[in-house]
Ligand SMILES: *[C@@H]1O[C@H](CO)[C@@H](O)[C@H](O)[C@H]1NC(C)=O
């Protein structure tokens with residue numbers, strides 16, 4: 001009764017609040033289904049049109065849009081020197097925390113622009129792409145939310161999207177799904193530098209590789225990239241700021257003392273998204289498992305936001321690690337498709353400059369030799385020292401004049417074209433190794449439960 005008596009006053013107050021704060025987004029801590037999510041994203045795109053850009057990168061099996069909201073000072077297009085960052089959540093439809101976290105992150109970013117120095121700096125110096133759901137069909141298919149397994153993990157054709165990408169170490173003979181293809185095409189459209197992929201069912205930040213061969217360390221139960229120091233740092237950056245990702249963690253599940261693990265050490269998998277990003281898209285991606293329960297009750301969502309907010313922001317900042325710049329020819333034209341790699345950190349598919357001649361290399365402080373190679377010409381080696389205290393919100397800037405005299409043949413920009421298994425082709429595949437059947441059984445079980 002009392003509530004009813006107050007209703008008039010409440011409306012009045014709300015009206016005043018509405019007039020005073022017309023642009024304050026109101027996102028509650030509940031699960032947002034596709035339609036509600038679309039309404040929210042469209043409202044944000046409309047209310048904050050100068051710093052956001054909403055677009056769909058394709059459709060799910062059942063025809064739902066795969067929305068991406070871009071936040072940045074120049075949200076619609078790349079600007080030279082501004083690195084591209086992304087977050088992707090809910091690729092397993094029943095792992096739902098990440099989906100809501102990203103909606104809250106969007107709200108936080110747009111409402112703090114110009115008010116909070118850190119957020120303003122991030123938006124001024126970074127282009128942030130946020131995809132709250134890569135598997136909207138799976139999310140909608142969940143009948144009965146469950147902590148361990150619900151139908152809805154897979155997409156509308158019952159494929160696990162985190163097993164659906166090409167794999168550099170063994171042939172992944174699966175039918176490529178629309179959601180996977182949409183992401184693969186999306187990766188070609190931007191030079192993404194850093195990314196994370198949000199999951200649930202465990203508490204750990206897992207970094208590449210998820211699959212491997214003896215050459216990457218599988219005989220020692222791990223599979224490490226040449227950028228392992230950077231990946232451990234990235235995973236730590238996230239895990240160390242989330243009070244949940246240390247200590248006791250999830251009951252009856254594997255414990256990770258620092259909250260981080262190499263993907264393969266945890267359990268090997270084929271066709272995962274993080275390996276694909278790192279190998280084919282020049283983008284460092286880690287996998288964040290953010291809740292013991294895959295689909296927790298709504299009442300827990302605000303706690304999850306509070307636990308993850310600092311990590312989500314700090315992780316985006318890491319896109320400014322290392323060194324970046326453009327490669328030019330002697331007449332000052334930017335050179336696309338030039339291989340720019342750090343010596344002793346050769347990537348399976350060499351990292352190349354984009355169509356603006358830009359390169360971005362995530363590195364920790366230290367001294368490195370860059371190897372700049374135009375295919376068919378002698379490599380140009382140049383030293384770079386990444387300072388201990390790097391500038392916030394910008395990697396060290398180093399433009400490179402390629403010391404080439406005379407006519408340089410135009411180099412075709414071949415984006416993601418890369419031989420299938422180039423670097424490790426001569427190494428035996430890990431699947432050839434014998435494994436005890438109990439191990440296989442456990443691996444299968446893990447596949448169902450996690451990542
Ligand atoms: C957008 O603005 C409208 C009208 O001012 C407001 O009602 C709505 O809550 C805002 N939504 C978001 C997501 O900012």
Ligand SMILES: *[C@@H]1O[C@H](CO)[C@@H](O)[C@H](O)[C@H]1NC(C)=O
Pocket residue numbers: 073117120121124
């Ligand atoms: C961010 O960019 C805006 C628009 O260019 C500018 O007015 C503002 O001073 C910048 N803020 C910071 C902290 O650099």
Ligand SMILES: *[C@@H]1O[C@H](CO)[C@@H](O)[C@H](O)[C@H]1NC(C)=O
Pocket residue numbers: 173
């Ligand atoms: C790929 O899978 C299809 C369907 O299961 C099968 O017919 C085909 O032989 C497989 N190809 C290879 C090369 O394993």
Ligand SMILES: *[C@@H]1O[C@H](CO)[C@@H](O)[C@H](O)[C@H]1NC(C)=O
Pocket residue numbers: 339343350371372373379
């Ligand atoms: C530099 O990179 C090119 C292309 O990846 C490679 O062929 C060459 O061996 C490298 N040179 C040095 C000195 O590392």
Ligand SMILES: [Zn+2]
Pocket residue numbers: 092095199200450451
């Ligand atoms: Zn998952």
